[in-house]
Amino acid sequence: MTLALDERRRAMLAEMGLSGFSVLPLASEERGATAQAPAAPPPAPPAARPAPAQPARQPIAEPAATVAPAAGAVPLLSWEELRQAVTECRACGLCHSRTTTVFGVGDPQPDWLVVGEAPGEQEDLQGEPFVGQAGKLLDNMLRAIGLDRQRKVYIANVLKCRPPGNRNPDPAEVAQCEPFLRRQVELLRPKIILAMGRFAVQSLLGSTEPIGRLRGRVHQYQGVPLVVTYHPAYLLRNLPEKAKAWADLCLALEQLRGQAEAGSGNSGL
Numbered sequence: 701m702t703l704a705l706d707e708r709r710r711a712m713l714a715e716m717g718l719s720g721f722s723v724l725p726l727a728s729e730e731r732g733a734t735a736q737a738p739a740a741p742p743p744a745p746p747a748a749r750p751a752p753a754q755p756a757r758q759p760i761a762e763p764a765a766t767v768a769p770a771a772g773a774v775p776l777l778s779w780e781e782l783r784q785a786v787t788e789c790r791a792c793g794l795c796h797s798r799t800t801t802v803f804g805v806g807d808p809q810p811d812w813l814v815v816g817e818a819p820g821e822q823e824d825l826q827g828e829p830f831v832g833q834a835g836k837l838l839d840n841m842l843r844a845i846g847l848d849r850q851r852k853v854y855i856a857n858v859l860k861c862r863p864p865g866n867r868n869p870d871p872a873e874v875a876q877c878e879p880f881l882r883r884q885v886e887l888l889r890p891k892i893i894l895a896m897g898r899f900a901v902q903s904l905l906g907s908t909e910p911i912g913r914l915r916g917r918v919h920q921y922q923g924v925p926l927v928v929t930y931h932p933a934y935l936l937r938n939l940p941e942k943a944k945a946w947a948d949l950c951l952a953l954e955q956l957r958g959q960a961e962a963g964s965g966n967s968g969l
């Protein structure tokens with residue numbers, strides 16, 4: 701690791717309140733590449749990576765649907781059809797107050813799927829998840845483990861529309877949106893899911909147990925390992941909990957390394 705990089709990542713850990721922790725090597729460093737190597741070209745969907753433990757990923761760049769499908773059709777949609785269905789969704793009252801839907805952002809062939817709660821004000825305006833203060837913390841958490849929102853990571857929310865005034869999602873809204881997230885997982889086939897906050901946990905694990913009781917072990921969602929952690933907005937209000945979030949990231953990394961060692965292909969760690 702170059703000195704500059706090392707310092708930058710130490711600064712990120714410091715921002716997370718984790719100055720005492722060692723800096724993890726970047727994926728490229730573990731593969732022996734230099735830190736200054738040019739960014740990899742955008743991945744070409746569909747995945748060509750060997751992944752014997754999981755079903756092959758499906759093509760995600762297909763012609764857009766022009767008509768919003770019935771909810772029952774969601775499990776059959778291609779990636780672009782799914783995006784279009786979200787854009788056109790009027791299944792619950794949130795469609796009246798939203799500015800735009802927020803489908804997700806990131807690498808179409810990610811190792812990581814990060815799942816948050818719902819768009820906030822800025823996300824609703826910009827159509828991208830986690831662009832506010834909580835998003836800055838999330839970006840720093842990702843950078844601390846050598847990732848960013850465009851590379852090896854996809855970020856999505858339980859709800860694709862902003863609840864007015866940033867109120868909590870209600871159970872009916874979570875239930876309406878659930879097929880969209882489920883289909884995103886099926887098509888993205890991430891190697892690990894990071895479920896951030898109680899609504900992500902409720903939607904993905906169907907559990908109302910507190911985060912504190914669910915974190916620290918690896919769960920499964922559709923055969924994908926899932927690690928539970930605190931939502932970045934919660935961490936901003938409860939700074940001492942950042943150390944636990946760091947431990948959760950490390951658990952997820954360990955899980956990925958385990959997958960790589962078990963011969964499931966290049967984890968990109």
Ligand code: URA
Pocket residue numbers: 816817818819820823828829830831832834835857933
């Ligand atoms: N919080 C979330 O859960 N998701 C966002 O996109 C922004 C803030």
